[in-house]
Amino acid sequence: MPKTDMPSGALVLLILRVLRSGALHGYAIAQRIHALSSEVLRVEEGSLYPALQKILLKGWVTAEWGISETNRKVRFYRLTPAGRKQLEAELSEYGRVNEAIQAVLRTA
Amino acid sequence: MKQFIRRLRYLLHRRRFDRELANDLEFHREMAERAGKPLAHTLLLREEARDAWGWTWIDRIAQDVRYAARMLRRSPGFTAAAVLMLALGIGVNVAAFGFFDLMFLRPLPVRDPGSLLRFDRSAPQGYADNFMYPEVAFYREHSRTLSAVLASGDAKVTIEGDDRQLAARFATANFFSELGARARLGRLLDPGRDEASDAGPVVVLGEGLWQRHFGADPLIVGKTILLNGNPATVIGVVSSEFSGLGLGTPDLWAPINQQPYFVKGSRLTDFSDSGIGVFMWGRLQAGLTPKVSEEELMSLAAELHRQHPKDVWEKEGLPSKPGGYANSIRHEMVPVLALVGALGLLILGAVCGNLGSLLLARGVAREREIAIRVAVGAGRGRLIRQLFTESLVLALLGSAAGLALGYVVQRFLLAWAEVPVWLDATPDRRVMLFAIGMGFAAAIMFGLTPAWQAARQRHRATITRQFLVGTQVAASCVLLIVAGLLVRALNRAMFENRGFEYQHVISIDPHFHGNSSAEARAYLDTLENRLRGLPGVDAVSMVSNPPLGNRWTVFKSEVAGHAVSIHYNHVDPPFFQTMQIPLLRGRNLIRGDLRAIVVGESLARLQWPADDPVGKLFRNGADTYTVVGVVGSARLVSPEDSDAVEIYQLASGDILPSMMVLVKTSGPPEGLVQVVASVAKAIAPKLFPEVQLLKGAFRDKLQTAEYSALAVSLLGAVALLLAGAGIVGLVAYGVTQRTKEIGIRMALGARPAHVLAVVLRQFAIPVAAGLLAGVGGAAALSQILRQLLYGVSNLDPMAYVGAVGVFAVAVVVAALLPARRALRVDPIRALRYE
Numbered sequence: 001m002p003k004t005d006m007p008s009g010a011l012v013l014l015i016l017r018v019l020r021s022g023a024l025h026g027y028a029i030a031q032r033i034h035a036l037s038s039e040v041l042r043v044e045e046g047s048l049y050p051a052l053q054k055i056l057l058k059g060w061v062t063a064e065w066g067i068s069e070t071n072r073k074v075r076f077y078r079l080t081p082a083g084r085k086q087l088e089a090e091l092s093e094y095g096r097v098n099e100a101i102q103a104v105l106r107t108a
Numbered sequence: 109m110k111q112f113i114r115r116l117r118y119l120l121h122r123r124r125f126d127r128e129l130a131n132d133l134e135f136h137r138e139m140a141e142r143a144g145k146p147l148a149h150t151l152l153l154r155e156e157a158r159d160a161w162g163w164t165w166i167d168r169i170a171q172d173v174r175y176a177a178r179m180l181r182r183s184p185g186f187t188a189a190a191v192l193m194l195a196l197g198i199g200v201n202v203a204a205f206g207f208f209d210l211m212f213l214r215p216l217p218v219r220d221p222g223s224l225l226r227f228d229r230s231a232p233q234g235y236a237d238n239f240m241y242p243e244v245a246f247y248r249e250h251s252r253t254l255s256a257v258l259a260s261g262d263a264k265v266t267i268e269g270d271d272r273q274l275a276a277r278f279a280t281a282n283f284f285s286e287l288g289a290r291a292r293l294g295r296l297l298d299p300g301r302d303e304a305s306d307a308g309p310v311v312v313l314g315e316g317l318w319q320r321h322f323g324a325d326p327l328i329v330g331k332t333i334l335l336n337g338n339p340a341t342v343i344g345v346v347s348s349e350f351s352g353l354g355l356g357t358p359d360l361w362a363p364i365n366q367q368p369y370f371v372k373g374s375r376l377t378d379f380s381d382s383g384i385g386v387f388m389w390g391r392l393q394a395g396l397t398p399k400v401s402e403e404e405l406m407s408l409a410a411e412l413h414r415q416h417p418k419d420v421w422e423k424e425g426l427p428s429k430p431g432g433y434a435n436s437i438r439h440e441m442v443p444v445l446a447l448v449g450a451l452g453l454l455i456l457g458a459v460c461g462n463l464g465s466l467l468l469a470r471g472v473a474r475e476r477e478i479a480i481r482v483a484v485g486a487g488r489g490r491l492i493r494q495l496f497t498e499s500l501v502l503a504l505l506g507s508a509a510g511l512a513l514g515y516v517v518q519r520f521l522l523a524w525a526e527v528p529v530w531l532d533a534t535p536d537r538r539v540m541l542f543a544i545g546m547g548f549a550a551a552i553m554f555g556l557t558p559a560w561q562a563a564r565q566r567h568r569a570t571i572t573r574q575f576l577v578g579t580q581v582a583a584s585c586v587l588l589i590v591a592g593l594l595v596r597a598l599n600r601a602m603f604e605n606r607g608f609e610y611q612h613v614i615s616i617d618p619h620f621h622g623n624s625s626a627e628a629r630a631y632l633d634t635l636e637n638r639l640r641g642l643p644g645v646d647a648v649s650m651v652s653n654p655p656l657g658n659r660w661t662v663f664k665s666e667v668a669g670h671a672v673s674i675h676y677n678h679v680d681p682p683f684f685q686t687m688q689i690p691l692l693r694g695r696n697l698i699r700g701d702l703r704a705i706v707v708g709e710s711l712a713r714l715q716w717p718a719d720d721p722v723g724k725l726f727r728n729g730a731d732t733y734t735v736v737g738v739v740g741s742a743r744l745v746s747p748e749d750s751d752a753v754e755i756y757q758l759a760s761g762d763i764l765p766s767m768m769v770l771v772k773t774s775g776p777p778e779g780l781v782q783v784v785a786s787v788a789k790a791i792a793p794k795l796f797p798e799v800q801l802l803k804g805a806f807r808d809k810l811q812t813a814e815y816s817a818l819a820v821s822l823l824g825a826v827a828l829l830l831a832g833a834g835i836v837g838l839v840a841y842g843v844t845q846r847t848k849e850i851g852i853r854m855a856l857g858a859r860p861a862h863v864l865a866v867v868l869r870q871f872a873i874p875v876a877a878g879l880l881a882g883v884g885g886a887a888a889l890s891q892i893l894r895q896l897l898y899g900v901s902n903l904d905p906m907a908y909v910g911a912v913g914v915f916a917v918a919v920v921v922a923a924l925l926p927a928r929r930a931l932r933v934d935p936i937r938a939l940r941y942e
Contacts, residue, residue, distance in 0.1 A: 026132050027139040045136060045153055049129070053160035057114055063128070070142075074135045075128060 011043065011051050013094060016079065016087040019061060023078040025068060026052060052077065060086050118161040125161075129154055172497035179498055186470065187502070190463055194506025195513050196826065197459030198546045201452040202514030202535070203521075205542050208445065210531060211435040213538060216351045217530055219288030221432025223392045224353070225254075225401065228429075231421035238385025240419065241364065241376045243412060247388070247426075248280070250408055253401035254390035256286045258353070259364060261386035263371050264621055266796060268334040270321060273619060273796050276335070277358035278367040278376075278386075284312075284346065286391060287353070292318070294329035294344025302343075302363045309340040309366050315348040317359040335362070335370050336794075351530045353389055355434050371621055372794070379416050389431045398428045434531075443892040450889055451590065451823065454583040456546065458827040460553035461580035462834045467499065467555060468573055469837060471562035478562055491563035499555025500548070507547030511535055514543070573838050578874035578881070580834045584827030585882025585915055586889060591824035592907035593890055593897060594817035597748070601810055601898040607742035608655060609688035612646075612773045613802040614781060615654050616788050618795050620765040628764040631792055638787050639771055644780055646772040647686040652678035652759060654768045655687065655744040656805040662745075662752075667714040673751045673895070674711070677744065678759035678767070684739055686772045694722035694737030697758050704758070705733040710741040711753035726755070733757065748813065749895040750902075770802075777801055813898070828915065832922040838871050840926035850930050851938025860931050867930045868923055875919055883908060 018024065018032045029052075030043040055061050060083030066076040079087070118125055133150040140147045147153075158164060180187040215221035229236045241259065248257035260279035267274060281303040283289075284296035292315050302310055311333065313322070322328050332339050346361065364386065368374040376386075392401055405426040413420040429436050437445075471478075481491060518533040535543070557572050616635070620628050632650055639648045653660050653675070661676040681697050684690075684706075693712075697704055705726060712721040712735075724735045743752040759767055769788075773780050781799055788797040843850070850863055858866075890902035900907070 025135065027136045030136075045133075045140075045147060046156055049133065049136075049153055049157035050160045053129070053157050057111060057118070057160065059110060059114060068135065070138070072135060072138070073131070075132055 011047060012055060013087070013090045014041075014043075015048075015051060015055065016060060016083055016090070019077060019079045020084070020087060023064070023066070023076040025066070025074045025076050029077070055083070058086075059083075115162055119163050119166070122161075122163065126154075126158065129157055133157075168493075169497070172494050173501060175494065176498040176501040180501060186466070187505075190466065190502050191505045191509055193459045193463060193830070194503060194547075194550060195509030197456035198506055198510025198543060198550065199513030199517065200455050200823065201546055202510050202539060202543050203517040204448050204452045206514055206518045206533065206535065206539050207521075209536065209539055209542075210533070212433060212437055214434070214536060215432045216353065216434060217349070218351060218353070218432065219286070220391070222430075223394070224431035225390045225392055225398055225428040226353070226431035226436070227388045227390065227405070227426045229421070229424060230427050231424040233421055236385065237387070239388045240379060241386050242379045243409075243420065244280075244386060244388045246412055247390075247405060247408055251390065251401070251404060253393055253396050253404045255393050256282055256391040258283050258286055258389040258391070259386045260353075261364065261367070261376070262356075262358065263367065263374075264619055264796075265336050265360075265370060267321070268337075271796065273798075274317065274359040275356070276370070277352070277361050278364040278370075279361055281363050281365075283352075283361075284350075287350070289350040290347050292345040292347040293326070294342070296344055296346055297361065297363055303365055305365075307363075307366075309335075309338065309369055310343045310363065311335060311340045312361040313342060313345045314357060314359050314361070315345055316357065318345045335360075336372065338370055340370070348528070349530050351434075351528065353387075353431060355528065355531075357528045373623055373627075379419050390428075402426060402428055447889060447892045451587065451820065454586055455823050455827060456550060457553070458580050458583040458587075458830045460550050461576045461583065462830045463502075463550075463554040464558055464576040465573055465834050465837050467558035468561060468576075469841060471495075471558050472841075474562065488563050492559045495559035495562055496551070496555050499559065500551045503547040503551035503555070504544065506550065507543045510546070511540065511543040514539075573841070574871060574874040577831075577834050577838050577871060578878040580827075580831040581875050581878025581915075581919075582881040582885060584824065584831040585879055585911065586886045587820065587824040587827045588911035588915055589883065589886035589908055590890060590893070591817065591821040592911040593893060593900060593902065593904060594813070594820050596904055596907045597897040597900045598810070598813050598817045600900050601747065601813055606747060607689065607740050608744055609686075609772060610655060610802040610806050612775075612777050613655070613687070614771040614773065614777050614784055615657070615800055615802055615805070616769040616771070616784060617654070617798040618768070618788065618792075619798060620795065623765050625761055625764040628767065631795070632764065632767055632769065634791050635769055635788055638791070639769070639784065642780070642783060642787070644773050644775055646774050647682050648769065648771050649682040649686040650680050650759060650767045650769050651683060652763055652767055653745050654770070654805075656747070656802060656809055657745065657768075659766075660745045667711070667753075668717070670714055671751050672711070672714065672753050673746070673749055675743075675745050675752055675754050677754065677756050678763045679756050680759055683756065683770075686770050687742065687744070688772070689742050690740045692738045692740060693720070694735070696737060697756065699758070701736070701758050702760060703731075703733055704736040706737040706739055706756045707735055708741045708754035709738055711755065712738045714753070728755075743899070746895075747809070748898050750897050750899050751895055777803070813896075816896075824911075828918055831915075832918050835871065835875070835919060835922040836926055839867065839923050840929070842870055843867055843926055843930045846930075847933055847938050850933045851935040854933060855935040855939065863930055864927055867927050871923070879912060879915070883912065886911075 014033050015029055018029055018036070024032065026048060030045070030048055033041055033043050052061075056063060056077075060080060061077045062080055063075040063077055065073060068074045130150070133147075133153055137147040137150055155164075218224075227239075229239060238261075239259070241261070244257065244259045247254075248259075251257060258280050260277050260283060263276050263278065264273040265276040266272075279297070281297040281299040281301075285298065289296055291312075296312055297310070301307060313328070318324060318328065325331075328342050329344055331342050333342060334340075340362070348357070352358075362370060364376070367376045390401065392398065402425065406424070409420060409424040409426065413422060413424060478491065486494075515533060515535055522531060522533050557576075561572055618628075618631060618635070620631075623631070636648045636650065639645055663674045663676070665672055665674055679697070681699065684696060691706075692709055694706075697706055707715075707721060707726070715721065715726075716724055721735050721738055726733045726735055739754075739756070742754065743749060744754065746752055771777075771780070771784055778801070781801065785797065785799040788799060789795075846867070850866070853863060853866065886908070887903060894902050
């Protein structure tokens with residue numbers, strides 16, 4: 001099965017973005033990204049969890065214990081103020097780069 | 109920074125975080141299963157996620173070390189042999205570095221050694237390591253950058269009931285308190301009480317003298333003893349744990365301002381360049397740099413120069429060096445230190461070469477294991493790391509064993525040399541770090557290449573083994589040649605003509621102390637005359653630096669491109685007759701001839717190769733001398749220094765109180781020693797002349813040469829043995845590997861000689877290259893040895909041929925032992941095999 005690999009920078013951005021509206025556990029993050037992208041983007045577990053660990057280390061999210069919809073104890077990831085700032089920065093950066101790319105694509 | 113702390117938390121609470129992560133993934137697996145997309149390997153996922161913490165390498169290392177320990181335990185024979193070899197290679201270096209550390213790097217066990225400075229005098233017109241006492245007193249009074257100025261000067265004294273001369277150290281009264289010395293009994297010198305001008309004479313005994321002479325009398329404090337006949341009160345005993353500021357341990361201590369009271373005719377307090385010298389130290393005020401202090405002292409010296417323009421030099425400065433060490437590295441020591449270091453590293457090199465070969469052989473034996481590892485997905489880097497970890501574990505075991513061995517060697521040598529008790533051979537942090545560093549270096553030398561080879565599964569290439577054998581050959585070759593040179597030097601020293609007579613000579617050192625030149629002259633003249641009247645005495649003369657003694661006046665210089673050590677000696681006219689040194693040209697010195705010198709032949713040949721040296725002028729500093737004669741070369745003072753040349757001039761004036769007398773006897777000198785001693789004693793009852801045979805001094809001197817030759821020969825033998833073992837291994841391996849080929853050759857009718865040639869050819873080149881490198885290395889290295897070789901050239905062909913010869917024999921034996929197996933190969937069996 002051919003995988004659509006996502007650049008890790010983009011994955012971090014997406015994770016931060018879906019966490020903006022509230023804390024989620026790992027599986028839900030993957031599901032949310034998958035659903036919101038109209039099932040185009042699939043987040044591999046192999047990149048999701050390393051990315052989550054990295055974000056935890058950076059201090060952009062914290063993990064807290066919660067109860068899942070299947071009634072199980074599991075960790076929920078919540079955006080920290082630092083993470084929110086990072087998300088804003090990355091979003092505006094992404095917007096800028098995206099616009100630039102679009103401009104080239106339109107005119108070249 | 110914050111992130112690093114967070115990362116550290118992950119390391120410290122690894123278990124908990126790992127459990128939480130495992131739970132995350134387990135949950136993910138459950139959810140995925142519900143959704144009908146089962147997740148296969150949560151364990152692998154967990155490991156990948158964990159990588160983000162950045163601590164995986166620790167786990168890997170721990171894993172590698174555990175595995176390495178297991179592998180080494182499984183082959184105890186190999187491990188023991190390897191650790192033993194490494195212990196030897198590292199131990200030699202640790203012992204050498206340990207001495208270096210003790211002498212130069214380890215602060216003395218005194219209070220705050222770091223802020224102590226030792227001062228010298230330096231000016232355009234001269235350099236001295238000692239001061240006039242009044243000069244020191246001036247600095248002590250006026251310096252603001254030094255919180256304390258310490259000084260000490262030594263003198264020989266006698267106490268009642270002992271014929272021997274004792275070493276007295278006269279020190280500023282703050283010496284003990286400033287250095288934090290402890291009294292074994294009573295009290296030590298106290299600046300407040302003992303330095304006052306009206307203070308009574310006091311003395312502090314060293315613990316050794318207290319035990320030896322006073323039977324450790326617990327009631328000694330307060331008693332009065334006679335020092336040079338002058339009464340003094342014993343105020344205490346200083347512990348032998350007290351190091352002072354150097355290696356020598358004096359028998360007793362007294363305040364420096366009382367020195368004139370004890371030493372008759374002392375010129376300590378004279379403001380005169382010819383007064384006795386004292387050493388000076390200072391304790392730097394907290395927060396200042398030595399530079400600041402040097403500048404202050406220089407301006408103080410300038411002030412002093414205005415007051416005493418003759419005695420304090422113009423533009424005199426006081427260069428400082430750290431004062432809290434047993435010794436400081438002097439310029440001329442560097443080559444010898446470098447040589448010792450190089451020899452030590454050579455041994456380690458030979459050990460590593462050998463171990464490398466052993467590891468390569470093991471690599472072959474572990475071929476299967478490594479193939480399996482590669483098959484299950486081990487990367488090359490990972491394999492190298494794991495194999496290298498094994499080497500590292502071995503090397504660190506070797507470091508530990510080497511540290512122990514080095515300690516034992518050092519303890520033994522220190523005990524043998526009877527050093528002061530406070531010199532402690534226990535390895536400090538520096539020595540331990542050194543041992544560990546040596547282990548790492550060794551691991552890289554012996555472990556990296558074999559690991560690389562094994563991991564690439566290309567150990568068939570013998571090039572590495574050849575290289576390793578070549579290194580071993582080179583290293584052991586250098587050691588053997590150096591050993592050969594030292595043995596030759598010893599031989600030459602023992603049997604060859606020295607150029608002067610020493611078998612029938614008695615030396616008398618009057619040990620003048622504080623006598624004027626006139627007094628010394630009177631004594632010497634009387635002594636010489638009386639000795640000349642004795643039956644069995646051929647000639648009598650005096651000399652300032654006695655032959656084979658430990659006093660010298662030497663200038664390192666260069667004449668016509670040759671390094672020379674010019675030895676000055678003050679003598680009187682009968683000297684050459686006494687020492688049986690032939691006069692080759694010109695005439696002898698005569699009384700009153702103060703501007704005349706006689707030079708040794710080797711100096712004459714260097715300085716005036718074409719002309720007649722007689723009548724030539726010779727400059728020494730501001731003075732010019734005329735050469736009146738040439739005598740045979742005789743390296744009187746340091747026979748071991750091949751660069752030594754001699755200049756003799758007439759003794760007069762200030763030099764007289766340091767002269768010694770030589771007596772040449774016609775028969776064996778032993779019988780005359782007693783008579784000579786009583787004659788010398790009878791003239792001046794206050795002196796304690798030391799009478800000894802020159803023969804004895806020569807034997808002492810040879811002892812050093814003997815020990816160094818023995819030590820290097822031992823190292824050389826070890827290196828030879830290692831190289832031999834390496835070659836046996838290489839050839840045996842080659843034979844095994846080529847059994848089939850040899851079988852075919854034999855089946856086709858090759859003769860034994862031909863078969864041997866085939867087997868041996870592959871290692872002829874590394875051995876030849878190693879030999880060549882070794883000879884070259886030895887030639888370069890032995891340059892440093894020139895001053896210790898008793899006139900044997902450092903390129904002495906005998907030593908080189910001898911060493912290479914011994915080596916060649918060893919190599920041939922080592923090669924033929926396993927190569928014989930090649931001749932016994934049965935062609936039929938060899939071809940059927942496989």
